[in-house]
Every structure is written in structure tokens, then in C-alpha cells.
């Protein structure tokens with residue numbers, strides 16, 4: 020057996036090839052993370068020009084458990100650096116983790132699943148070379164992100180130690196999730212499942228640090244995101260919490276190596292099971308096929324939304340407690356119309372809806388995926404029209420989005436109800452989630468319009484979602500102009516329970532969704548398949 | 550009766566690539582029609598136009614007397630298709646895929662399905678991800694052959710099959726032919742085309758080069774002759790229509806254009822013929838000769854060599 024010596028022949032050729040092939044993706048990831056930090060830094064300086072402004076902001080945030088749940092521990096908030104770390108920290112760290120796990124998943128298991136790795140391995144290329152090349156690329160991407168983040172803050176004139184600590188947080192957190200994805204890539208032969216496993220770890224990390232940060236901070240130690248935030252950039256840096264981060268990455272790498280040695284090329288850890296001899300009655304219509312193909316994906320996203328929603332719901336109660344202990348704070352928020360808990364719940368629903376929109380886009384893009392993988396061709400050679408075939412996947416996407424929103428509403432409601440809110444909150448919170456249905460369907464329509472009209476440019480759907488995420492999470496903090504924020508369909512949805520219900524925007528969203536859907540269908544009917 | 554497939558002057562471009570450049574194809578009712586051409590010559594593209602998956606830029610296309618783009622759904626009730634690249638959903642088993650297509654087409658015949666699975670020795674419980682190439686191809690074949698469709702469109706249906714399965718396939722097509730159904734068979738396996746097809750169309754670079762029965766095509770080319778004579782027959786080399794002449798004592802070997810065959814053979818008799826073996830060209834020879842000549846001519850042209858060949 021050859022796994023005692025690691026054969027790296029061809030690594031650098033492969034790495035150069037990846038850089039060439041994926042250069043746009045690499046640049047977009049790195050550039051958007053750096054831009055996020057740069058924009059935040061500039062906006063913080065603009066919003067809080069004097070120390071008095073900063074002190075005021077710090078006082079407000081310190082008591083804002085909702086903001087803490089979504090952003091991070093309140094540390095050093097009376098400094099520009101501390102505010103930047105607070106506002107761009109959590110979302111930036113999540114994005115760098117996503118970058119790492121998606122890149123690793125695609126470059127390792129994705130290539131293997133597509134059968135391209137087999138071809139490579141038949142060349143004089145060492146057995147470890149493809150994985151090492153992919154890891155080198157992602158490691159470098161993380162290092163560049165870290166350097167750019169630190170550099171941007173230094174250019175903005177922020178303290179050196181804090182800037183370096185903040186940049187290093189990005190680089191090292193990315194490294195940990197690259198290693199998480201490497202382990203996941205050994206477990207399953209399906210790239211989507213790899214993303215699911217690594218994404219679940221990321222979701223759990225986020226929730227654990229949210230719970231910890233609202234409480235006394237102990238629970239945050241269970242989360243890699245918590246570790247890097249414990250280095251306290253701009254708030255009296257300490258460096259040793261980087262150690263568990265590096266240790267975790269190294270440990271995961273060893274695990275991945277051990278697992279890799281136990282499996283064959285193209286397979287996962289679980290040997291394939293025989294399937295059914297005949298098809299079930301449902302598998303005889305396009306809709307049955309679409310449901311069967313997307314079942315796993317709905318379950319995966321459903322589980323992710325469920326866990327996140329349960330976490331959000333249980334945190335809601337701590338916010339109640341928090342407010343009860345702070346009379347002045349309660350007054351302050353009450354005067355604004357909505358209570359802190361209500362606005363927290365409204366933000367939770369918005370984030371859950373945005374997460375669910377990830378499923379919506381992935382599910383709608385399945386239409387294009389089936390086309391590219393040549394699965395659509397034999398189906399369309401049977402008496403199934405293009406419309407019926409596309410509609411089957413659209414129904415799964417639209418229906419799946421309702422299921423996800425229902426899970427989100429019920430899970431937030433029940434978990435909040437059980438820990439203190441009382442079961443009476445459940446129906447209301449279910450409604451607060453379902454109100455996002457029109458926005459979700461608009462995303463279905465938009466993605467489908469891209470498929471029908473510009474099949475080669477469908478990735479733009481993901482860019483739209485990223486835009487909606489930025490608007491939804493940071494729009495308020497960054498002080499973006501209203502018209503820009505209004506472009507996101509999620510901004511048009513009444514922020515229940517913190518706002519009043521109104522039906523008109525929902526109708527408008529539905530009409531736009533329908534119009535986009537019809538446009539997409541017209542495009543698909545007219546163009547070539549393939 | 551209208552032909553099963555009637556294509557004339559078909560043009561399809563993909564950006565700068567002119568994949569089809571005025572292609573003609575006629576498949577008559579009740580025939581198995583071979584569709585031949587080098588890689589990239591436009592066979593799959595033609596088939597995708599016939600299935601209404603892509604739209605022709607110009608030309609007339611009729612499938613079973615109707616427009617394949619406009620009437621796709623109705624037409625697909627009457628045909629079955631095996632793609633050149635059988636790409637299956639990795640999580641579905643072969644049995645599930647076969648049933649799915651049967652039901653989508655609306656004519657799943659359980660008995661026939663099971664019989665075909667048996668004949669092709671296919672394990673229908675395996676997940677598609679785990680099939681070998683040949684077995685993946687069998688799934689596509691069984692799914693199409695299990696139908697009662699009046700027209701079968703097969704794009705390289707046996708690539709990857711072992712010789713045993715190849716003969717099972719040929720038996721199946723012979724049966725289908727016996728039932729009076731029509732088949733369009735694109736293939737690179739010329740022995741298969743020779744065994745099954747009534748007529749063939751040979752295309753190149755998106756254009757039809759030749760079309761007709763095998764006998765007609767043979768007639769357009771040469772017959773190989775090996776003969777022994779009592780008197781050396783060296784003079785034959787100068788006759789019109791004789792190619793590749795070789796003489797070895799009493800033995801001569803050459804190819805002769807079929808329209809000169811009678812004249813050449815009667816000249817041969819004058820040299821006191823002792824034995825004569827003649828064989829018509831195989832399709833393979835036909836194909837190679839056709840494209841071999843063409844390639845040689847192209848090369849000659851690019852070299853600027855004006856030495857014209859036949």
C-alpha cells in the first residue's frame with residue numbers, strides 16, 4: 020500500500036490549471052469579502068465621526084441581545100475597529116467559511132463525482148496531488164483574504180494589532196472549514212451531501228456562538244467562530260485562542276487522510292446499496308420524478324432550517340429575560356413601536372427566509388442541471404412537453420419553499436413557546452414566516468427566467484441572493500440608500516411581527532413572480548435544449 | 550405513403566460552427582436505415598432536430614409526416630429513443646429508469662420489459678451510479694426496445710456492448726423489422742449496419758455524401774479481384790478502371806470499378822484463367838475508401854500538389 024509515502028507528482032501543474040480555470044470564481048470570492056470589510060469600515064467612520072457617537076452606539080449595542088445574536092460578542096464597541104469587527108465580523112466570517120467549504124467540495128469531491136479525477140489520476144499524477152493542489156489553492160485564498168482584510172483596515176488607519184487579529188481570524192476560520200469540507204468529501208460520494216455536512220457544521224458553529232455570546236460566553240467555546248472572536252480584535256487582543264483553531268484544522272486534516280485511505284476512488288465510506296427492481300407508481304410522471312430527484316435536497320435544507328429556527332426560537336427567550344432586567348432598554352425599544360423581542364423575531368424570520376431562498380435557487384436550477392447532465396434529453400424525447408417537465412421542478416421549488424417556511428415558523432414558534440413564550444405564540448409566528456411565500460416564489464420566477472432567457476448565465480441567480488443577504492443583514496447598519504434596499508424582494512415583505520401586515524406588497528411580489536415565470540417559460544419553449 | 554423521416558437541406562449552426570450544412574435524409578416506412586459519418590459530422594445533431602430538442606435554422610424536416618418542433622409531444626408518443634450518451638440519474642436503479650421511461654411514454658409492457666432484462670442479462674436493482682458503461686447502455690436499450698413505438702431512433706446504441714450483447718441487439722432489431730417498424734440507426738459499427746440495414750446514408754461535415762441500398766452503394770465502388778492465370782496478365786494494369794494492381798508470377802490482385810467489371814473480367818479470361826475470387830467491398834472498405842480518398846485529396850490540395858488522383 021502506498022499511503023505511507025505521499026506522492027505529490029504533478030501538484031503544481033494541477034494547481035496552476037485550477038487557478039486558470041476558476042480564476043473568476045476565485046477573484047469574486049476574495050474580492051467580495053475584502054469589499055464587505057472595506058465598505059463596513061468606511062461606513063462606520065462616516066456614521067460615527069466622533070468619540071461621543073461611538074460611545075452612544077456602544078451603549079445601544081451592548082444592550083441589544085438581538086444584534087449580539089446575529090453579530091458577535093459586544094467587545095470594544097466604543098472604537099471604530101470594534102464596531103467594524105462587530106458589524107462585519109459574523110457575516111464576513113460566515114462568508115469566508117462558505118467560500119472555503121464550497122471551493123474544497125467542488126475541487127475535490129465535485130471533480131471526482133464528475134469522473135474527471137479518474138482521468139487525471141491515470142496521468143503521471145501522484146495520488147495525493149489533486150487534493151493537495153485543491154487545498155493549496157484554498158489555503159492561499161484564505162491567506163489572501165486575511166491579508167486584504169488586515170491591509171484594508173490598516174489603510175483606514177485602524178490599530179495594527181487589531182487589524183492583524185481580525186485578518187487572521189478570517190484566514191484561520193476559512194482554514195478550519197476547508198478542513199471540515201475535506202473530511203465531509205471523504206464521507207459521501209455526492210457533492211451536494213458534502214456541502215450539506217459542512218454547511219451543517221457551519222450552521223451549528225454560528226448558533227453555538229450566538230447562544231454563548233448572549234449568555235456568559237462559555238458556550239461560544241464550542242464554536243470555531245467563537246474561537247476566533249475570542250481573540251478580541253480591537254478590544255485588547257489575545258492570541259492564544261488561535262491555537263484551538265489551528266489544532267482543529269490539523270486534527271481534521273488527519274481525519275480526512277485516514278478516511279481517504281479507507282475508500283476507493285469515486286465512492287464514499289458507505290458502500291452503495293441495491294435499489295428497487297421496479298419503480299414505485301409515483302415514478303411515472305414528471306412531477307414524481309422531480310420529487311424523487313429533489314427529495315434529499317428538501318430534507319437536507321429542511322433539517323438545516325429546522326435546527327437554525329430552533330436555535331433562534333430558544334434564544335428569543337433570553338432576549339425577553341435580557342429586556343426584563345433592563346428597564347431603560349425596554350422603554351427605549353417600546354417607544355419605537357416594536358419590542359426588542361419582536362424585532363429580533365422579525366430578523367430571525369428574514370434570515371430563515373433568505374436561507375430558504377438558497378434552496379429555492381438550487382432547486383430551480385435543477386432544471387438547467389438536468390439539461391446539462393443530459394438527463395433532460397431522453398425525458399423530453401417522450402411525450403412530455405418542455406412546459407410540463409419544467410413545471411414539475413418549479414412545483415417542487417415553490418412547494419418546497421412553503422414547506423421550509425412552515426418549518427421555520429413552527430420551529431421558531433414551538434421552541435420559543437416551550438422555553439417561555441407560551442404555545443399561543445405558535446400560530447402567529449407560523450404566519451410571520453409564511454408571509455415570505457411571495458418573495459420566495461419571486462426568486463423561483465427570477466431563476467427560471469434566467470434559465471429560459473440566458474441559460475449560460477444562470478449563476479447570476481446566486482449573485483442576486485448574495486445581494487439580498489447583504490441588504491437583509493447589513494443594509495440597515497451600512498446606511499444603504501432606501502431605493503437600493505427596495506430592490507430586494509425580501510425588503511418588500513412586512514417584517515412581522517415587528518411591523519404591520521399589509522397585503523399590497525405581497526400581491527405585487529406575486530404578480531412579478533408570475534410574470535417572470537411566464538417569461539422563463541416562453542424563453543424555454545423557444546430555445547434549443549442542451 | 551409518406552416516408553418516416555424526410556429531411557432536406559437541413560442547416561444548423563452553433564455560433565461559428567456549421568454543424569449541419571444542407572443535409573438530406575429519407576427513411577422509408579418499414580426500413581432499418583443506417584446513418585453513418587465520421588465523428589463530428591452531425592449525426593447526433595440531426596437526431597436532436599428530429600426529436601424537436603433543437604430548432605433547425607433552415608431546411609425541411611418531417612417526422613412521420615409532421616413537424617418535429619411543433620408537434621413534438623404527439624410525435625414522441627410514436628417513437629422511442631436511445632441517446633448516444635446514456636446518462637442516468639445516479640440514485641435511481643436501472644429498473645426504475647426503465648419503468649419511468651415506459652410510463653412516460655405510456656406503453657410500459659411489463660412482460661416485454663422483463664424478457665429484455667433477461668436477454669440483456671441486466672441487473673435492474675443496481676443504482677445507476679454503479680453500472681459499467683456497457684450496462685448503462687443496456688438500460689437505455691431496454692427502455693427503448695420495451696416499447697411498441699413505430700419508430701426507433703438509435704444513436705450509437707451498442708457502443709460499449711460486448712459481442713454477445715451485440716448479437717442480442719441485432720436479434721431484437723431483426724424482430725422489430727419483422728413487425729414492420731422503422732429504425733434510424735446511427736452507428737460506427739459497420740458490421741452491425743451491414744447486418745441490419747436496408748439502406749444507409751453516409752454524411753460528412755453536415756452534408757449527405759451518399760444514400761441508397763448497400764447494393765447500390767457497392768455498385769458505385771470497386772470489387773476486389775484475386776485471380777490466377779496461365780499466361781502472365783500484366784497488361785491488365787493499363788486497363789481503365791483497374792486500381793492497386795499487383796502481380797506475383799501467375800497471381801494478380803487488383804480492385805476494379807464496378808462499371809468496368811464486365812470488360813475487365815472478359816479481358817482476364819483471355820489470359821487462360823485458372824481461378825478467380827472476387828468479393829464486393831465491405832461497408833468498412835467502402836467507408837474507408839470514401840473518406841480515405843477524400844482525406845488524401847484534401848492533403849494533396851493543402852500541399853499544393855496538383856497531381857490529381859481518382
Ligand SMILES: Nc1ncnc2c1ncn2[C@@H]1O[C@H](COP(=O)(O)OP(=O)(O)OP(=O)(O)O)[C@@H](O)[C@H]1O
Nearest residue numbers: 549563566568586587588589590591592593594595
Ligand atoms: N450544442 C452545441 N454547441 C456547439 N457545437 C455543437 C453543439 N452540438 C454539436 N456541436 C458541433 O456540431 C458538430 C456535429 O456534432 P454531432 O454531435 O452531431 O456529431 P456526430 O456525428 O454525432 O459525431 P460522433 O460520431 O462523434 O457522435 C460538431 O462539430 C460539434 O462540435
Ligand SMILES: [Mg+2]
Nearest residue numbers: 592593633704
Ligand atoms: Mg454523435
